[in-house]
Amino acid sequence: MKIKVTDRDGNKHELEGDSNSTLMEILRDAGLDIEAACGGCCACATCHVYISDKWLEKINVRDDDEESMLDQAFDVKNTSRLSCQISLSEELDGIELELAPQ
Numbered sequence: 001m002k003i004k005v006t007d008r009d010g011n012k013h014e015l016e017g018d019s020n021s022t023l024m025e026i027l028r029d030a031g032l033d034i035e036a037a038c039g040g041c042c043a044c045a046t047c048h049v050y051i052s053d054k055w056l057e058k059i060n061v062r063d064d065d066e067e068s069m070l071d072q073a074f075d076v077k078n079t080s081r082l083s084c085q086i087s088l089s090e091e092l093d094g095i096e097l098e099l100a101p102q
């Protein structure tokens with residue numbers, strides 16, 4: 001599955017995802033500048049991304065833990081998600097997102 005990412009410099013990347021991974025793992029393993037300090041435990045908000053509007057409704061909704069971490073993050077928008085909380089599936093083939101500022 002393809003994942004289309006815009007980095008903080010506006011450069012576009014097309015990554016290959018798989019359904020055994022979270023979005024954060026794919027971004028991190030591709031060497032993109034995403035800290036993911038807590039390793040995916042929903043405890044740091046350093047994996048913050050903006051999901052393209054048209055893809056938002058296809059992914060799971062934020063749970064309470066994610067909401068409370070995002071409350072402490074900067075530059076939060078209604079398209080904000082913590083990428084470690086998004087499990088990939090074939091349905092998300094072609095998903096588009098942008099890295100949030102650090």
Ligand code: FES
Nearest residue numbers: 040044045047084
């Ligand atoms: S990696 Fe820490 S909240 Fe996602």
